[in-house]
Amino acid sequence: MIxxxxxxQLHVTKARPSDRLADVIRNEIGLTGTKIGCNAGDCGACTxxxxxxxxxxxxxxxxxxxxxxxxxxxxxxxxxxLNALQKSFxxxxxxxxxxxxxxxxxAATDLLQHNPSPTEETIRDHLGGVLCRxxxxxxxxxxxxxxxxxxxxxxxxxxxxxxxxARAVKIDGIQKLTGAEKFGDDSAPKNSLWxxxxxxxxxxxxxxxxxxxxxxxxxxxxxDILTAKDIPGNNGFxxxxxxKDQPALAEKTVRYRGEPVLALVGDHDSIYAIxxxxxxxxxxxxxxxxxxxxxxxxxxxxxxxxxxxxxxxEGCVIKGDxxxxxxxxxxxxxxxxxxxxxxxxxxxxxxxxxxxxGDRIEIYTSTQSPYMDRDEVAQLLGIEKENVRxxxxxxxxxxxxxxxxxxxxFLSIAAWKHKLPVRMVYDRKESMAATxxxxxxxxxxxxxxxxxxxxxxxxxxxxxxTGAYISWGLTVKDRVxxxxxxxxxxxxxxxxxRATFSNEPVAGAFRGxxxxxxxxxxxxxxxxxxxxxxxxxxxxxxxNAIRKGQATSTGQVLKSAGLAQCLEALRPGWQKARAEAIAxxxxxxxxxxxxxxxxxxxxxxxxxxxxxxxxxxxxxxxxGRITLYSGAQDIGQGTNTTMVQAxxxxxxxxxxxxxxxxxxxxxxxxxxxxxxxxQAYVSGNATKLAGEDLRSQILRLANAxxxxxxxxxNCRILVHDxxxxxxxxxxxxxxxxxGDVLLGSGYFDPPTTSLNSNGxxxxxxxxxxxxxxxxxxxDCGLGKVRVLRIEAAHDVGQALNPIQVEGQIEGGTxxxxxxxxxxxxxxxxxxxxxxxxxxxxxxxxxxxxxxxEEPEPSGPWGAKGIGEPALCATAPAIFGGxxxxxxxxxxxxxxxxxxxxxxxxxxxxxGSR
Ligand code: FES
Ligand code: FES
Numbered sequence: 001m002i003x004x005x006x007x008x009q010l011h012v013t014k015a016r017p018s019d020r021l022a023d024v025i026r027n028e029i030g031l032t033g034t035k036i037g038c039n040a041g042d043c044g045a046c047t048x049x050x051x052x053x054x055x056x057x058x059x060x061x062x063x064x065x066x067x068x069x070x071x072x073x074x075x076x077x078x079x080x081x082l083n084a085l086q087k088s089f090x091x092x093x094x095x096x097x098x099x100x101x102x103x104x105x106x107a108a109t110d111l112l113q114h115n116p117s118p119t120e121e122t123i124r125d126h127l128g129g130v131l132c133r134x135x136x137x138x139x140x141x142x143x144x145x146x147x148x149x150x151x152x153x154x155x156x157x158x159x160x161x162x163x164x165x166a167r168a169v170k171i172d173g174i175q176k177l178t179g180a181e182k183f184g185d186d187s188a189p190k191n192s193l194w195x196x197x198x199x200x201x202x203x204x205x206x207x208x209x210x211x212x213x214x215x216x217x218x219x220x221x222x223x224d225i226l227t228a229k230d231i232p233g234n235n236g237f238x239x240x241x242x243x244k245d246q247p248a249l250a251e252k253t254v255r256y257r258g259e260p261v262l263a264l265v266g267d268h269d270s271i272y273a274i275x276x277x278x279x280x281x282x283x284x285x286x287x288x289x290x291x292x293x294x295x296x297x298x299x300x301x302x303x304x305x306x307x308x309x310x311x312x313x314e315g316c317v318i319k320g321d322x323x324x325x326x327x328x329x330x331x332x333x334x335x336x337x338x339x340x341x342x343x344x345x346x347x348x349x350x351x352x353x354x355x356x357x358g359d360r361i362e363i364y365t366s367t368q369s370p371y372m373d374r375d376e377v378a379q380l381l382g383i384e385k386e387n388v389r390x391x392x393x394x395x396x397x398x399x400x401x402x403x404x405x406x407x408x409x410f411l412s413i414a415a416w417k418h419k420l421p422v423r424m425v426y427d428r429k430e431s432m433a434a435t436x437x438x439x440x441x442x443x444x445x446x447x448x449x450x451x452x453x454x455x456x457x458x459x460x461x462x463x464x465x466t467g468a469y470i471s472w473g474l475t476v477k478d479r480v481x482x483x484x485x486x487x488x489x490x491x492x493x494x495x496x497x498r499a500t501f502s503n504e505p506v507a508g509a510f511r512g513x514x515x516x517x518x519x520x521x522x523x524x525x526x527x528x529x530x531x532x533x534x535x536x537x538x539x540x541x542x543x544n545a546i547r548k549g550q551a552t553s554t555g556q557v558l559k560s561a562g563l564a565q566c567l568e569a570l571r572p573g574w575q576k577a578r579a580e581a582i583a584x585x586x587x588x589x590x591x592x593x594x595x596x597x598x599x600x601x602x603x604x605x606x607x608x609x610x611x612x613x614x615x616x617x618x619x620x621x622x623x624g625r626i627t628l629y630s631g632a633q634d635i636g637q638g639t640n641t642t643m644v645q646a647x648x649x650x651x652x653x654x655x656x657x658x659x660x661x662x663x664x665x666x667x668x669x670x671x672x673x674x675x676x677x678x679q680a681y682v683s684g685n686a687t688k689l690a691g692e693d694l695r696s697q698i699l700r701l702a703n704a705x706x707x708x709x710x711x712x713x714n715c716r717i718l719v720h721d722x723x724x725x726x727x728x729x730x731x732x733x734x735x736x737x738x739g740d741v742l743l744g745s746g747y748f749d750p751p752t753t754s755l756n757s758n759g760x761x762x763x764x765x766x767x768x769x770x771x772x773x774x775x776x777x778x779d780c781g782l783g784k785v786r787v788l789r790i791e792a793a794h795d796v797g798q799a800l801n802p803i804q805v806e807g808q809i810e811g812g813t814x815x816x817x818x819x820x821x822x823x824x825x826x827x828x829x830x831x832x833x834x835x836x837x838x839x840x841x842x843x844x845x846x847x848x849x850x851x852x853e854e855p856e857p858s859g860p861w862g863a864k865g866i867g868e869p870a871l872c873a874t875a876p877a878i879f880g881g882x883x884x885x886x887x888x889x890x891x892x893x894x895x896x897x898x899x900x901x902x903x904x905x906x907x908x909x910x911g912s913r
Pocket of ligand 1: 035036037038039040041042043045046047056057058059154
């Protein structure tokens with residue numbers, strides 16, 4: 001018996017002395033506010049106070065904590081009231097997904113106890129052990145610095161008609177600050193069975209399975225071992241309706257290390273005690289085909305027999321005669337570029353639980369796409385879609401990685417077969433080894449302009465490694481050539497892409513779908529052309545920036561394009577940063593050099609040339625309750641809040657009157673997935689239409705004019721129509737099936753067309769634009785780059801909520817810094833958060849954000865998307881800075897110290913101290 005004093009209460013537990021304190025707090029005491037992101041001391045999500053000091057609870061045994069005073073996030077609020085730090089986090093929008101928030105709050109509490117007025121530098125030092133993948137840390141720092149002055153956050157409680165554009169706090173923010181928020185691993189029934197995947201240790205192999213029955217019989221606590229034969233429907237999944245190439249459990253062949261072949265079902269301790277090597281699997285390993293060269297070599301074995309040459313598909317965009325035009329361009333810049341796998345590294349690993357209810361299955365899980373999950377599970381089990389219910393938990397970060405199925409396949413098969421609740425949690429290693437990555441790329445590009453610096457032609461040829469299975473490979477090969485020339489007006493373009501297979505992790509969706517890789521190439525060449533024509537990099541971009549009324553690479557004439565405004569917003573900061581770098585370098589004799597760079601991007605919001613509609617409903621019940629039914633999954637970006645803002649203004653009521661039901665596929669309509677920066681634009685439109693529909697129904701009942709004011713109180717609506725007040729008694733209206741007496745519906749599908757064989761057409765309803773500048777310091781002795789500051793200007797059409805938009809920009813930019821300088825997933829080697837580095841609070845510089853609002857006519861109040869645009873311009877800006885500092889043009893991301901140091905040596909830059 002171990003007794004623990006947690007939040008001032010003594011708990012007598014059944015923990016073993018060696019149990020991790022984090023597990024005991026969560027599982028024995030039931031305080032799930034303490035999170036587990038790695039169980040290795042790397043992420044800090046489990047941070048608690050032990051005798052007043054921040055400590056990773058996953059690294060402390062229960063026995064060691066006995067006799068100490070432990071405070072968890074649940075101990076911060078008193079009598080249901082948030083403390084000052086929590087209030088400040090709430091006001092400044094310091095919690096996005098919220099999975100890191102308990103750890104951050106505990107680390108900050110420790111700091112403030114010792115130093116009530118910390119500096120920014122002290123905050124960075126003290127919070128360095130807690131990772132956040134969403135926020136870019138900016139708002140966390142602001143919240144701590146301004147704890148006594150939270151009015152600085154500029155929060156408003158918007159009145160009727162002014163919710164859109166208001167700095168409103170998150171409607172679901174408080175539960176993220178108290179530990180009450182339930183993520184994928186926080187709510188499974190106590191009596192659940194556990195399931196664990198057995199995965200291939202080889203990159204390419206054939207296998208045979210031996211006598212599993214005897215193994216089960218002879219192993220205590222093991223109830224079953226699932227194989228592909230246990231799948232009642234189709235053993236294949238994939239994100240396209242007609243492509244299901246990835247087996248839930250492999251049959252005879254594995255194509256990457258980490259591919260699941262069996263699944264153990266039983267009690268937790270028993271299934272985790274089984275050594276994988278003891279299972280009766282006979283492996284026959286084969287030489288893997290990895291990278292680009294081996295799979296694409298003449299005569300290479302086929303990873304999928306139906307895909308000749310190991311090529312999944314090719315994409316192209318041809319506008320004018322690019323090759324002839326390049327031949328006639330007097331000034332050319334060209335280069336070869338490479339990027340590697342990048343890991344999403346959300347702090348919440350995949351988790352969930354499932355139960356069979358009669359002939360239906362219910363899955364509670366962390367996901368970005370409840371409806372896609374529903375459809376996939378239905379075909380896996382061979383049942384109707386209506387018999388699958390997905391109930392999303394809070395999602396502790398996704399960034400594209402929680403679009404594909406993970407635990408859902410195992411949970412559904414096991415719960416369906418055994419008719420008992422089953423739960424599953426990936427550990428960090430499994431999360432990194434088994435889930436999707438950003439596509440590695442290999443790009444050749446060439447840009448031509450005239451002597452005045454007007455762009456004339458562009459050529460691009462890019463391969464994107466989709467790994468062992470298709471996942472989002474087709475999307476990447478379509479999206480890349482469209483965006484490959486960047487956000488500029490170019491009369492002639494030839495852009496080709498290929499998605500290729502390899503025996504490596506599956507590459508999927510990751511914030512940008514190939515656009516960040518292409519941006520590294522086009523921005524490097526734009527910098528070179530600017531230099532060759534003797535023009536300032538910003539002014540060169542401004543001259544060529546695509547504008548409203550001009551035709552894109554696909555011939556689409558833009559109705560909104562705010563790149564020029566973004567560049568103009570950056571101009572003062574740009575000139576200052578360039579001058580600062582020049583002055584510093586002229587005066588410096590040591591190894592340090594400064595440089596300022598600029599990067600631009602554009603991004604089509606929504607699926608490429610495909611229908612991707614969103615449906616939203618808003619109901620009004622007989623007692624006057626207004627409910628927004630939204631299937632638009634909030635993965636931390638704040639969709640729940642912005643959709644309520646949109647609903648409030650469309651309907652004409654205050655935000656506070658609207659309740660939200662989100663994500664549950666039994667209760668909400670299909671709003672599509674949270675990806676491709678589509679929710680603000682697509683679901684924002686659907687919400688606006690639903691609100692307007694409900695409003696017009698009310699006005700019709702009252703026979704009132706369109707500008708009438710609604711006052712919904714208890715069971716009646718007072719409709720103030722100029723001098724007249726109409727009253728509607730809601731109790732006299734007939735209840736619909738869901739209990740609402742009035743129901744507004746909204747449906748929006750972005751206006752797109754399919755592309756012809758030259759890739760010409762209108763692939764997206766709208767585009768976001770951005771320009772970012774980075775001032776960097778290069779230590780030429782070590783090859784180390786430090787980003788000193790970032791300025792980011794983003795055209796979002798209309799910020800539905802500026803705090804959420806800033807948060808997206810700051811978080812995306814932080815991921816861009818990772819892409820530029822440190823993040824490369826090396827299959828089989830970097831399967832944890834100490835070998836795979838993501839930016840800590842100490843790696844992220846101050847950022848200045850400019851929100852540019854160039855309205856999109858088809859957007860809700862003019863809004864476009866921001867999720868993915870936030871990341872794409874950062875790496876090019878940093879690489880431009882490295883060039884000004886050192887004269888080295890970066891061609892391979894990430895630009896790690898060893899790579900840069902090698903280039904410096906090759907260039908004869910010694911960096912002596
Ligand atoms: S879970 Fe303890 S440090 Fe990551
Ligand atoms: S808010 Fe920090 S990880 Fe999501």
